[in-house]
Amino acid sequence: MLEWLRRYRRAMLAGDISAGLVVAMMMIPQGMAYALVAGLPPVVGIYASILPPLLYALFGSSMTQSVGPMAIISLMTAAALAPLAAPGSGLYLVLAGQLALMSGAVLLVCGLLRIGFLANFFSRPVMSGFTIGSAILIALGQVKALLGGDLEHVHMPSAVLGVGALALLLFARNTLAPLLRRIGLRATAADIGVRLAPMFVVLGATVLSVAIDLQAQGVATTGAVPAGLPGLNLATSSAHWRALVQPALLIGFMTFLISMSAAQALALKRQEKLNSNFELLGLGAANIGSALSGGFAVTGSISRSAVNFAAGANTPLASVITAVLLALALVAPTGWLALLPLPALAATIIVAVLGMLELSTLKTAWRYDRGDALALLATAAGVLAMGVEAGVIIGVVLSMGTLIWRASRPHIAVLGRIAGTEHFRNIDRYPAETRPDILMLRIDANLFFGNVEAVKQRVEEGLRSHPEARHLVLVMTAVSSIDTSALFALAELNQSLRQHGIGLHLAEVKGPVMDRLKTSDLPAALNGKIFLSAAMAWDGIPCEGEIREPVHDAVAPSAGRSL
Structure with missing residues (x-):
């Protein structure tokens, strides 16, 4: 009053x-x-x-x-x-x-x-x-x-x-x-x-x-x-x-x-x-x-x-x-x-x-x-x-x-590059180009105990439909948090892919998420790299049979900074 x-x-x-x-x-x-x-x-x-x-x-x-x-x-x-x-x-x-x-x-x-x-x-x-x-x-x-x-x-x-x-x-x-x-x-x-x-x-x-x-x-x-x-x-x-x-x-x-x-x-x-x-x-x-x-x-x-x-x-x-x-x-x-x-x-x-x-x-x-x-x-x-x-x-x-129910079934899109640009979009919606050796998946949800199994299942389905893929890139533009259950699930996925000769890479990890990941063993144990962007992952992963240094390597942000 x-x-x-x-x-x-x-x-x-x-x-x-x-x-x-x-x-x-x-x-x-x-x-x-x-x-x-x-x-x-x-x-x-x-x-x-x-x-x-x-x-x-x-x-x-x-x-x-x-x-x-x-x-x-x-x-x-x-x-x-x-x-x-x-x-x-x-x-x-x-x-x-x-x-x-x-x-x-x-x-x-x-x-x-x-x-x-x-x-x-x-x-x-x-x-x-x-x-x-x-x-x-x-x-x-x-x-x-x-x-x-x-x-x-x-x-x-x-x-x-x-x-x-x-x-x-x-x-x-x-x-x-x-x-x-x-x-x-x-x-x-x-x-x-x-x-x-x-x-x-x-x-x-x-x-x-x-x-x-x-x-x-x-x-x-x-x-x-x-x-x-x-x-x-x-x-x-x-x-x-x-x-x-x-x-x-x-x-x-x-x-x-x-x-x-x-x-x-x-x-x-x-x-x-x-x-x-x-x-x-x-x-x-x-x-x-x-x-x-x-x-x-x-x-x-x-x-x-x-x-x-x-x-x-x-x-x-x-x-x-x-x-x-x-x-x-x-x-x-x-x-x-x-x-x-x-x-x-x-x-x-x-x-x-x-x-x-x-x-x-x-x-x-x-x-x-x-x-x-x-x-x-x-x-x-x-x-x-x-x-x-x-x-x-x-x-x-x-x-x-x-x-x-919705959080447990996150939307996951297969990405490809729009020709002549550094933009990556859902291949089901845009005429985007892909590489047979790379499977790029964008996860459109936070990762938590309620949806990690659905994410792992979707990853397995994607790899089965792309048998030539030797690299899996998880584009995490929409991921604002990863809980402990999801962290263990990523570690298990990394280990499983390593045994099958497939590299696991992360791209566009948000700063606060990266800050928390750095307190775990995942970045060091990762069977791949962490890239600043999907475009850097596309350019930084060499084509199958091609030997060259990565063009864009990952730069992990210091604590307290955001990507």
């Missing part, structure tokens, strides 16, 4: 006030709706929208991030707590706060240990698959509230109200913005109008419900909403700490991932720089604050942050203003909040999560990399078939599995 306060200017205030007001109007129905997704009383969604953004403003590095309840985290909360307590019960409320407290502690510790880089190990296709599966799961879970019963026992007044609200929201999402622009509104104002449509639809449904007394006809409402600010919540269940460890870790991980996705997208638009470790601290403090104020796990919301940005937010002061306005809404009479019809809230949830279906990522991945596309589909299917926690685990395993 001290950083952005030092740079604060009076001209920024108008944008922060307008953004704070717009997001507060959006947060009331959205927060209450997401609390219902989490299996909690609607007012808990407002509790979770007051203290968390204040604490995030203290530590977070994003200028436009809006922190509060979010659909996926609400669904994960419900999935974690449903086996432990009845939704809406006193124990359920305690466990929701306890889960937020543990997730916040995880995030806080990760921030203090500066391990924000771990989020990079969750690929975008897998993240998209998790989002798609969660969105479908949330939407299906709201059908009963939308229709006032299951598909076999539809409550007609509830269904008419819910489906009508759904139709209006879909109209607003797909048609309202162009319509508002045609009547003269600026694009930014039109987009904000679309974002506020859920609030107006819910208010309209409430007015209609009161006017024709739909509650007497069986339409469910949110019920009594306690007036006043939440008190300090220190309640925990000692019997459930262990059961909540795994869900807390998963929710903490997803909280950071979702929040960083939203913050990075907006930071790029303003050329701002994020600090992932400060984001962890801010999100950790926000979740601990939510737990202490009777809320549940929160994160940065992609859609709400976009509204905050579009409404003119310049600094986290906009979120502070939002929190103050929501606190005032609870201090004021809250009787009108009790009249919000649940079918209308269900409609807002369904439309909100349908916007999370990132099918464009699936299309791109299917065209570009079928492996990533299949990982996306598998993650989505895992969420739908086995639940949210299983979906997260499947996503992490697939992300790491894909990384390991």
